[in-house]
Amino acid sequence: MRSALRHTLRWAGFLVLFAGVWSGAVCHAQTVIESPDDTAVTEDDVQNDDSGKDLELEITFEEPVTGVVDGSSVKNVRAMDVPNDDSGKGLDVVWEYEGEPSESVVGFHILRRANEPGSTLEQITAEPLPPTARSYRDASAAPARRDPLFTREKAVSYIYAVQTAYEAGVANSLESAPVAARSNWFHTGRSWLLAAALLFCGTLIFLTHRSRRGDPPRIRRIDGLEAVEEAIGRSTEMGKPILYVAGIGSVQQMATIASINIFSHVIKTAGEYATRIAVPCYDPIVMQVMRTVGEQTYQNIGRPDVYDPDSIFFVTESQFAYAAAVDGIMVREKPAAIFLQGVFYAESLILAETGNSIGAIQIAGTDRDAQLPFFIAACDYTLIGEELFAASAYLSQDAPLLSAIRAQDIAKAVLMVLMIVGVVMALFGSPDLADIFKVEM
Numbered sequence: 001m002r003s004a005l006r007h008t009l010r011w012a013g014f015l016v017l018f019a020g021v022w023s024g025a026v027c028h029a030q031t032v033i034e035s036p037d038d039t040a041v042t043e044d045d046v047q048n049d050d051s052g053k054d055l056e057l058e059i060t061f062e063e064p065v066t067g068v069v070d071g072s073s074v075k076n077v078r079a080m081d082v083p084n085d086d087s088g089k090g091l092d093v094v095w096e097y098e099g100e101p102s103e104s105v106v107g108f109h110i111l112r113r114a115n116e117p118g119s120t121l122e123q124i125t126a127e128p129l130p131p132t133a134r135s136y137r138d139a140s141a142a143p144a145r146r147d148p149l150f151t152r153e154k155a156v157s158y159i160y161a162v163q164t165a166y167e168a169g170v171a172n173s174l175e176s177a178p179v180a181a182r183s184n185w186f187h188t189g190r191s192w193l194l195a196a197a198l199l200f201c202g203t204l205i206f207l208t209h210r211s212r213r214g215d216p217p218r219i220r221r222i223d224g225l226e227a228v229e230e231a232i233g234r235s236t237e238m239g240k241p242i243l244y245v246a247g248i249g250s251v252q253q254m255a256t257i258a259s260i261n262i263f264s265h266v267i268k269t270a271g272e273y274a275t276r277i278a279v280p281c282y283d284p285i286v287m288q289v290m291r292t293v294g295e296q297t298y299q300n301i302g303r304p305d306v307y308d309p310d311s312i313f314f315v316t317e318s319q320f321a322y323a324a325a326v327d328g329i330m331v332r333e334k335p336a337a338i339f340l341q342g343v344f345y346a347e348s349l350i351l352a353e354t355g356n357s358i359g360a361i362q363i364a365g366t367d368r369d370a371q372l373p374f375f376i377a378a379c380d381y382t383l384i385g386e387e388l389f390a391a392s393a394y395l396s397q398d399a400p401l402l403s404a405i406r407a408q409d410i411a412k413a414v415l416m417v418l419m420i421v422g423v424v425m426a427l428f429g430s431p432d433l434a435d436i437f438k439v440e441m
Contacts, residue, residue, distance in 0.1 A: 073099030074108070074162045074173035081179060082137065084187040088152065090139040091181055095162045095173065097134065105131040106165040112138065115157035115178035128165050142181050155180040204407040211399035217406035224363050224381035225394045231337035231361045232269045240336035241276040242266070245326060245351065247342025247366070248282040248319060251289055254389070255367040259342035261392035262365075263290060266339060268297045271306055279312040280329060282322050287314045323347035327354040340364040340379065341388070344371045352378035365391070
C-alpha cells in the first residue's frame with residue numbers, strides 16, 4: 001500500500017514540475033507605456049528563458065491618416081479653351097466656392113485626367129492655390145509645337161476636378177466635362193485692326209475704281225523724279241552715257257526692289273532716245289533681274305536690236321572694291337547723268353563725290369537715313385524717305401499704283417489725327433487713347 005502511494009506521489013510531482021516549466025515558457029509579462037506622441041511602447045519578457053535575459057521592447061509608430069471630408073463646397077467646375085490663341089496657351093479651369101466663411105480652407109489643388117478609359121485623376125499643382133482663387137490656367141494642356149512648321153500636335157482631351165484642402169482633410173469636387181485646347185480663327189481682341197484693314201481696303205478699291213473711270217488721284221510734285229527726264233535728255237544731247245547704280249543691297253530688300261522699278265523707267269526712256277546706259281551690279285542676282293527687266297523693256301518699246309545685255313554687268317561683292325570700280329567708270333566714261341538708287345552704306349559719299357567732281361547731274365535715293373546727308377550734300381536731287389518707294393507710281397502714272405499711294409496718304413493722315421486727339425485727351429485726363437486701340441496678344 002505504501003509502495004503504491006509513493007509511486008503515485010512521484011508521478012504527481014513530475015506532472016507539477018512539467019506544468020510549471022511549460023507555464024514559464026509560454027507566459028510573459030506585458031506592460032503598455034503611454035506616449036504623448038501617438039507612439040505605443042510594449043514591454044515583453046523574453047520568451048523561453050529562465051528570467052536571466054533582459055526584456056524586449058516593441059515600439060509601434062502610429063502615423064496620422066489624412067481624413068477625407070464628405071462633400072465639397074466647390075461647385076460648377078468648368079474647363080474651357082483659352083480664347084484668342086493658337087491653342088498654345090492651354091486650358092482655363094474655373095469654379096465656384098459655396099462654403100461657409102468659417103470653414104478653414106487651406107487652398108485648392110487642381111486634379112486632371114485624360115478623357116480615356118481607365119485614367120485616374122492626378123494632381124497637377126505643386127503648391128495649393130490660395131483660398132481666394134477661382135480659376136487656374138493649365139499651360140501643360142497645350143499641344144506641342146511641330147518644328148519647324150507653324151502647327152501643333154493633336155490636342156488631348158482632359159477632365160478636371162478641384163480638390164479643396166481643409167485643415168481636417170481634403171474633398172474633391174465633381175468632374176468637369178472633357179475639353180481640348182484648340183486654335184481660334186479670329187482674335188476678338190484685335191477687332192479694331194480688322195475694321196481698320198477693311199476701311200483701308202475699301203478706300204483703295206474706291207480710288208482705283210474712280211481712277212479707271214478717268215479720274216486718277218494726284219500726288220504732289222517730286223523734284224527728283226521730275227528731273228529724271230531732264231537728266232536722260234542731257235545725256236542724249238551731250239552724247240554721253242547714263243550710269244545707273246542700284247546699290248549694294250540684295251534683291252529681297254525693299255529699297256533694291258524700288259530701285260529696279262525706277263530702272264525700268266530710266267532704261268525705257270534711254271532706249272527711246274537710243275542713249276547708252278551702263279549698269280555695274282554688286283549682286284549677281286540683282287544683275288540677272290535687271291537684265292531681264294532691260295530686255296523686256298526694249299521689246300515693249302519695239303527696239304530689241306538696240307538692247308545690249310553687256311551694258312548690265314557684274315563687278316564684285318566686295319563693298320569698297322565695288323565703289324572703286326564704279327568710281328573708275330565715272331572717271332573714264334564721264335557719264336552726263338548718274339542715278340544712285342537703292343541700298344548704300346559707307347560708299348555713298350565716295351560715289352557721290354566722284355560723280356560731283358566730273359560734273360554729272362546726279363539723282364540719288366536710299367532708305368538709309370544715315371546716308372541721306374551725304375547724298376543731299378553731293379547730289380543735285382535726293383529722294384528722301386518714301387519718295388523712293390513712290391517713284392515707280394510717279395514715273396509710270398499707273399492708276400492702281402497712284403490709288404495705292406493716295407490710300408496710304410489717307411491712312412497716315414488718319415493716324416496723325418488720332419495722335420493729336422490722343423495727346424489732347426491725355427492733357428485733359430481723359431481715358432488713354434492707347435487703351436481704346438489696345439491690341440491683345
